[in-house]
Amino acid sequence: MRAFAELLDRLVYTPQRNAKLRLLTDYFRATADPDRGYALAALTDGLSLRLPVRRTILELMERRFDAELFRMSRDYVGDTAETVALVWPAPPVAEPRSPLPLGEVAEQIRLMDRKQLPEQLENWLDRLDTTERWALLKLLTGALRVGISARLAKTAVAEIGGHSVAEIEEVWHGLDVPYTTLFAWLEGKASQPDAAGAPVFRPPMLAQPIEEADWAALDLADFALEWKWDGIRVQLAAARGEARLYSRTGDDIGMAFPDILVHARFDAVLDGELLVMRDGEVAPFNDLQQRLNRRQVTKRVMADYPAHVRFYDALLIDGEDLRALPFSERRRRLEAWHATIRPALTDLSEQLRVATKTDLDALWSGARAAEIEGLMLKKLTSPYLAGRPKGHWFKWKRAPLTVDCVLMYAQRGSGRRSSYYPDYTFGLWTEAGGRDELVPVGKAYSGYSDAELVELDRWIRGHTTERYGPVRAVEPGLVLEVLFDDVQRSRRHKSGVAMRFPRIARIRWDKPAREADRLEQLTALIKPLA
Amino acid sequence: MxxxxxxxxxxxxxxxxxxxxxxxxxxxxxxxxxxxxxxxxxxxxxxxxxxxxxxxxxxxxxxxxxxxxxxxxxxxxxxxxxxxxxxxxxxxxxxxxxxxxxxxxxxxxxxxFRHEPDTREIARLLASVTAFPERTHQIGVYGLGKCQRLIALLRKAGYDRAIWLHGSMIQLCALYERLGVPLGDIRAVADATSSLAGEIVLSPPSALGDRWSRRLADPVTALASGWMRVRGRARQRGVELPLIISDxxxxxxxxxxxxxxxxxxxxxxxxxxxxxxxxxxxxxxxxxxxxxxxxxxxxx
Structure with missing residues (x-):
């Protein structure tokens, strides 16, 4: 527990991704099996357990500690598990303590039934120090919440053997806790684990944003053209009577989409877009959000937000790996397969045809009017490559919208940016009670250069009117030209609007705040509800 | 008094x-x-x-x-x-x-509040210095007492490199030395010719994450205080490496x-x-x- 507790303790306080990665990699290198495997499980899919831990902790505390002192301590700390870790009256033990390996704890947790829990938990708490107790209680109460995504943990593991995270993802869903075969492979002691025909996740191929130079070099005859759909990228994998739906990062999101899985009675791994569809029309992204991030889904929600998968590529069909084939061939196989199987709630992403670049330009320019996110250009000869390879797939998002806003609040950054104010809340003018006032419409923390960040920092410090902890309110004196992809109605915001992907295009040092845009100009851009 | x-x-x-x-x-x-x-x-x-x-x-x-x-x-x-x-x-x-x-x-x-043994906290600090050699470790300490104790604890742990100080701490460290508390090689950050990557810098807590620290190499911010025992307090201060060292x-x-x-x-x-x-x-x-x-x- 010692090393694992130290790791969690560092991760909790570390804001920077690279620093987290370093801590994780160091841990996985220095720790033996099976401890590191259980740590990896805890950091990714969690050690699932159904034990009444919280209640047991409180019952133990009642027996072992003064209730009044516990109340005072709990009030001060604000978190029950942390308070227990801090005040637990462990009997004095000889230094050095006999270690309690994470592997031993994790294995016990899997075998234990609820009757054994109180005694086992008490025994552990007595044997551990403060930080270890805190880590144990985090482990037992489910979510670690140390600011680590499953993908970051996998990336760290991959670095042990100098592999890419894609190679880990490729085998991940065929592995078992505590991942000894995975570590053996990464350390060069065994061959790559084999998923053996299970419906596992394969790392997806991603597109790059198209740049001026790409556009100039582009020969239309070499590319397939599709709409860019406004859903989420998914992989539907089915084999041997099992089906899984994965997100782009390899999270299994199938439990929220039984309606899709029930029809996946085939042997294939397919790439596509998850959408909500009504009467053949793609519903706004907001509707899809009602289905995401759920552990379960009701019939009612499934009926109100009908899910649909629109395929655009095939990685495997009937056990045959198609990824080395050119896109044109994979597409042909996908069409033939779909025409035969015809799984319900799916279709194929249409292939668009244009004769000239001028036509392509026109198609792109019409994307917003057609309520489409943009275009995808896929090289006909490209194999299916994991990651974001250069020069194969391009995404060409519709032109963003812009609005001139007034800076209202700035918030302190963290980590590398902790001495700056890199997070901006901006507003637009609107009339209230007979005079104009600013109402906040959004927040942005990107789109400026390092030099601009320094200039903004100076301006903010010089024009602060009030401070609330890490936030400064500033005089209405600086105009920001804000880019955004879309705007929707929102009941959660005072302004009644929510912008999608807002970022700063330019700082308008020249423009008087009075001449910034009005809220009405922004609300006019909201599409009427279908 | x-x-x-x-x-x-x-x-x-x-x-x-x-x-x-x-x-x-x-x-x-x-x-x-x-x-x-x-x-x-x-x-x-x-x-x-x-x-x-x-x-x-x-x-x-x-x-x-x-x-x-x-x-x-x-x-x-x-x-x-x-x-x-x-x-x-x-x-x-x-x-x-x-x-x-x-x-x-x-x-x-x-x-x-049960403070950890100070040797253990110093070991955590030194492990972090080893793990992040391209960054400065900036430790917020009270200028009188905690500052000199931390230096002395580092020396006891065998750390004999220069320890770099915020200007406000120089005078009191000199006084400690004059009163018979040796502190080893201590220098003013103002005299540094680099951004002090891999080095330990002591400053008042108020300088953590503030403009003064921009001169340092992507600092790991630490704070040596008994308050660091409670996570909420450490997080409130935006500290990356809380050291539970109390006087x-x-x-x-x-x-x-x-x-x-x-x-x-x-x-x-x-x-x-x-x-x-x-x-x-x-x-x-x-x-x-x-x-x-x-x-x-x-x-x-």
Missing amino acids: THGHSDHARPGHDAVLATPETIEIMQSRLGNGAGRTRQALGYGDALKIGDVTVTLRPAGHILGSAQVVIDYRGQRAVVTGDYKRRTDPTCTPFELVPCDLLVTEATFGLPV HVDWPEIIQTIDETGAGEIWVTHGREEAVVYQARKMGRRARALALVGREDEVE
């Missing part, structure tokens, strides 16, 4: 009675504001004031810190001032004085002191009095909170 911290040793006092070290510290920090008359009293020297005898005994808090022992007609009161019971290479260790009335501080007077007694040590002095009457002040009073009464002592003109020791 029990010790030289600025929440006690404020400028503009009329008559000051303190240990010679505390008087030196006050003069260094306050100059002419260090009291109109200054009377030095060494540890263990008795001073008669009418029927009362006053003696100063080491409190182990910082250099020169003292408990005040007041004897009157066979009765003894001890005012601890700020104190700790762990070994500190920069000051004389706490001396237990049996008494009838104990006036104890309670900065960390809650069972949640005050923790909860078990407060209880231990109440017990060992044998005092029948306990007055509790400076901090979380409620829990200590509750605990002392459970131990069969008369106890009450002593409401002094308040202060909350923010960075200790």
Whole structure:
């Protein structure tokens, strides 16, 4: 527990991704099996357990500690598990303590039934120090919440053997806790684990944003053209009577989409877009959000937000790996397969045809009017490559919208940016009670250069009117030209609007705040509800 | 004056009675504001004031810190001032004085406060320096006491590289050295010719994550304080490496002191009095909170 507790303790306080990665990699290198495997499980899919831990902790505390002192301590700390870790009256033990390996704890947790829990938990708490107790209680109460995504943990593991995270993802869903075969492979002691025909996740191929130079070099005859759909990228994998739906990062999101899985009675791994569809029309992204991030889904929600998968590529069909084939061939196989199987709630992403670049330009320019996110250009000869390879797939998002806003609040950054104010809340003018006032419409923390960040920092410090902890309110004196992809109605915001992907295009040092845009100009851009 | 911290040793006092070290510290920090008359009293020297005898005994808090022992007609009161019971290479260790009335501080007077051994915290710091050699480790410390103790602890752990200091700490470190506390190779950050990657820098907590630290190499921000025991406090300060190093007694040590002095009457002040009073009464002592003109020791 010692090393694992130290790791969690560092991760909790570390804001920077690279620093987290370093801590994780160091841990996985220095720790033996099976401890590191259980740590990896805890950091990714969690050690699932159904034990009444919280209640047991409180019952133990009642027996072992003064209730009044516990109340005072709990009030001060604000978190029950942390308070227990801090005040637990462990009997004095000889230094050095006999270690309690994470592997031993994790294995016990899997075998234990609820009757054994109180005694086992008490025994552990007595044997551990403060930080270890805190880590144990985090482990037992489910979510670690140390600011680590499953993908970051996998990336760290991959670095042990100098592999890419894609190679880990490729085998991940065929592995078992505590991942000894995975570590053996990464350390060069065994061959790559084999998923053996299970419906596992394969790392997806991603597109790059198209740049001026790409556009100039582009020969239309070499590319397939599709709409860019406004859903989420998914992989539907089915084999041997099992089906899984994965997100782009390899999270299994199938439990929220039984309606899709029930029809996946085939042997294939397919790439596509998850959408909500009504009467053949793609519903706004907001509707899809009602289905995401759920552990379960009701019939009612499934009926109100009908899910649909629109395929655009095939990685495997009937056990045959198609990824080395050119896109044109994979597409042909996908069409033939779909025409035969015809799984319900799916279709194929249409292939668009244009004769000239001028036509392509026109198609792109019409994307917003057609309520489409943009275009995808896929090289006909490209194999299916994991990651974001250069020069194969391009995404060409519709032109963003812009609005001139007034800076209202700035918030302190963290980590590398902790001495700056890199997070901006901006507003637009609107009339209230007979005079104009600013109402906040959004927040942005990107789109400026390092030099601009320094200039903004100076301006903010010089024009602060009030401070609330890490936030400064500033005089209405600086105009920001804000880019955004879309705007929707929102009941959660005072302004009644929510912008999608807002970022700063330019700082308008020249423009008087009075001449910034009005809220009405922004609300006019909201599409009427279908 | 029990010790030289600025929440006690404020400028503009009329008559000051303190240990010679505390008087030196006050003069260094306050100059002419260090009291109109200054009377030095060494540890263990008795001073008669009418029927009362006053003696100063080491409190182990910082250099020169003292408990005040007041004897009157066979009765003894001890005012601890700020104190700790762990070994500190920069000051004389706490001396237990049996008494009838104990006036104890309670900065960390809650069972949640149990300080880690300082060797362990220093080991964590040095492990982090090894793990992030391209970054500066910037440690927020109180300039008097904590600063010099941290340097001394690093030296004890075998760290003999230069330790870099914020300008405000130079003068007090020089004073410590003059009073016989060696600190090794210490230098001013202002004299550095690089961004101090891989080095340890000590600064006041207020300089953490502020403009002053922009000169440092992507600093790992650390803070050495007993408050770091509680995660919410550490997160509030945006600290990346909280070091639980305190110059005050923790909860078990407060209880231990109440017990060992044998005092029948306990007055509790400076901090979380409620829990200590509750605990002392459970131990069969008369106890009450002593409401002094308040202060909350923010960075200790």
